[in-house]
Amino acid sequence: MAAPPDSDPSSSIFSDKHSRLPDDTVFYAVFPDSSLASSTTTAAAASLHSLHIQILQTLTPLTSDYIWQHQPFSLSPSASPKPSCLCSNHLPHLHGHLRVGDNLDDEWFTVFLLFHVSSSFPDLSIRVWDSDGEFLLIEAAFHLPRWLNPQTSSNRVFIRRGELHIVPRHRLRSPNLAEALSFIISFGDESAAAPAVQAAVKKRISEYPEKARRNMHSVRVRVPAAVARVLSQEPCMVTLAVEGFYDRDIDTMKYAAKMERFLSRGREEELVRVSVKMSRAMYAQLVQQTFQAPKCYPMPPDRSDSAYVEAELGMKIACGLEMMYQHRRKDGSEGKGSSWEAFRESLERSGYFGGLIKGSKEYQRLMQNAEEYSRSSASFSRASEMLSAPVRRIDEILALPYSVDDFKRVDVPPSDDDYWLYNGEDELNSELLERQKEMELYDLKHKKKQKSKEQDNVGPSSSSGAEAFNPGDIAKTMQAFVEKVSSYKGAEVPENRNLKEVDLDVDRFFKDLESMMKSHGGEEATSDADSNEGSSSDLEFDDSEDENDSAELLEDMEDGEDTFMHSYTDALNEELKSTTLEKSFVRANEQAPKKDEGTSNVMEDMEEDFTPVDVDVNLVKSLLDSFSSQQGLPGPASNLLGLMGLQLPQDKKKGGK
Known part of the structure; x- marks a missing residue:
């Protein structure tokens, strides 16, 4: 996520300097208005940490019960002199990224959270984008101005005070990030997007946070006691279990064949029944895949029994958890987490203490603020830290005593109805019909506008009937x-035509003209053109000399072309004498030639009459x-x-x- 050290602060994140963004990840950045003001590193860091805590406290009630597909929503400060974000390497801000995978609801829930933050904190400007670019504009594509496209949208789209803002092109042609932020802060009324654009985006997030709760699915499964213990202590660990199962390969399936960590007694292990909450996307990934249980796994013998269905789903979760655990443990990809010591070291590297002597009064005050910030943010970031270091957390959980009897005395609620998994065609068709209607309205509006423009350009004839035809x-x-x-x-x-001044190369123009005259006039024309070449290249296009220049040019051309044109015209007339081509044209101040007129009379008139067609x-x-x-x-x-x-x-x- 770090920007290259030699990157331009004003450059777009979509420039060729940066690597390609992941296909299934959404990025976001929160810029406080104070980030544009010059301040010390210590003050900027302290301000960001305070803002960070306030935002997390605001979002906790909305995200505490939500199970994310791959990783939870998170924010982290990024400030000079060592920024850690791709979108800006010079402005202090908060940033984060979220891998959504197959669950697009995670992406739009994130957008809802960002709009909620912008409404709660009016002095913030927020950017959000993914590998498709400004996907908020894609949602409102039928209502955007014609000039706005992927090439012109860089550093223009922001969320501020619960509204979508688009920096207008006529005010800032190619804004960098700081210029765009300054504009929407000072001229928010001008940058606010059109009502139709606002409505299109807000319609997509209007059902949140209720839709986020509906996206959760609780299901009753039968799993080994070790798996039940882990999921009861850390419900979000099901995210890694489903990911490990869904993204399995030949190497990781070897771990599932042995089940060394979560099935210590093999087929003699007793399964317990628990309720697991996951997203609908996770549930679909588990149910829709066929997977043969390992030989060591204790599956019920009766396939028609409901217990077998619960055990089969639980077997997939257990195998996924085993594959994830063994792969991370042996591959060495275990995260370090963000303990207090690691956090303190990051503060020292970022210059938070400003070179103060350890033990001094000011140093102790900053240290106390940092400790308070770490404690306040720990509850929100706990899930993120745990998912980055799952092996250590699983070992801690399973190190404590537990037994099968702990789960037998617990009432397990029934599974939620999964009708949505098999009746999704109606919802899809409804969405497609809505999009089709939107396209038809756009086409109708575009056709009316085009027809009105044609009537303005052509005149009243386009709207007149056949009887009034002229x-x-x-x-x-x-x-x-x-x-x-x-x-x-x-x-x-074109609208608002930008007529640029023509850059005329006079020397090149007359050289080309001379070359054309040479091909038509022969050696005499060549000599005449050569004699005038020096003076021609020095001509100045002043109004007082236009008539003289034109007369001289015509005179030079006539001298070289008279002989050729006379001979060419004579040859052309000779060829046309035997045809009726002239008869098909009507000359000025004449009626169309009648069919009974003779060809000979017409040809005689043509030789004497040169009236234009x-x-x-x-x-x-x-x-x-x-x-x-x-x-x-x-x-x-x-x-x-x-x-x-x-x-x-x-x-x-x-x-x-």
Whole structure:
């Protein structure tokens, strides 16, 4: 989790400098407003420790009975000069990460807790993200502004005072973390996300913490007395048991075949009945996997008995606990925990005591505060410490005396109904229908907006009926379409166009122009261009010289191109004399040529009349002819005009008879 020592404080955690984030882990960071103010290391650390205790006390009632999938929610301080968090290496803050695995409820319960913290402490700004990036924005994807995407969302999304905040782009183009925090502190009204975005995110967490309680599943199982002893003392140890069973491999299954730690008497071991609480995801992972009991495990003989079902589920828990215990013990991956001595050493390394002499009055005061902080946080972090050092804790529990009789006198409640495991299809379909409805509403809104934009750009012709059709609208619509900017998304008029100044290389421009003239004009044009090259490169584009420059340029071009253009035009006219191509065009101030006119008369007029072609009239004529030839069927003309919002009336003369 530590940031590289040479990383830029303002860089994003998603930059290439950092390694890829785990796929099933959510990260979060809590920044107090005081972290932006310059203060001593001792004062910053003391302030963070005080804030840490207050947050933990606020969250304890909500998390005390919750069984997390892999690891519990936790927070730890990160302050200079040796920060321990990836998201910031210069701002004092609290941070944590949580592996959620297959249980997404853990992730959204974490989001609920962070919103709860932000509501309880108004002077905090909170970030939360995972390997997908800003997953809160993904939840509200249908309501986000167009400019906000994964490339522009860095250091923009925060939770503050129970609301989602997004730093606007028009105020901060590319903010670093400190700039973004300063902005939402000073201009919270501007950074608050739109109501639709707020509603989409809060809807996802609206059922918590009740949903977190519903996510718990209690089940009655039969296990060896050693397993029952461990789970009764540390109920959260079932997390490691399910993880060890679900993630087993060939090597760890060898430990389950022997069951040395939790089945000392082998098949003669008596099973006891206990109630185990776990998440629904854990229960599904146990039930849905087929696993053959080890030969040394005492399973009931009657498979149809309810006791066999309880024993089978308990066998999976016991084997998972055995595999986890032996693997950690022999692999040396046992955590050190965070005892008082380890905590005190970390304070000394972080500069908490500020070089004070041991035994001094100020040193003793800081030491007393640290001891109080350690005692206060121990109750909340106990589960995290125990899960990081399970081997030692299991040995401590099993070292105390216990017997099978201790569990025979206890009333065990019945298992919870697991209907949800087999009727989840209805819930899934309901969720899919809700998402589908959300997509349809978004598409409908987008289409209405696009249609309104097209009407504004094209004019009244797009909304007029077929009876009020005006052929002149075709030319206007086509002209508006051609003038639009084309991108990979199609032709569109960009919003808030950022017109940058054109950087024109004058020398390169005239060299390219000279090369083109050489290819057209031959040696005479080449010599003329060479003689003018020096003066051309020194031209300045002032308004007072535009007319003179244009005249000189035209004169140079005419000298080199007259001979070529005359010969080219003569050759082209000679080729066209034997065709009727000219007859298909309508010239300006003329009516369309009649069908009974002779070809010879037209060619004679073409040689004498150089009236320009009326582009708009020819466009309309060609589209109408193409539409008429479709005879009411789909075709290119109707498709093109339909995309531009035009509906042509049917040709009643040809189709009606």
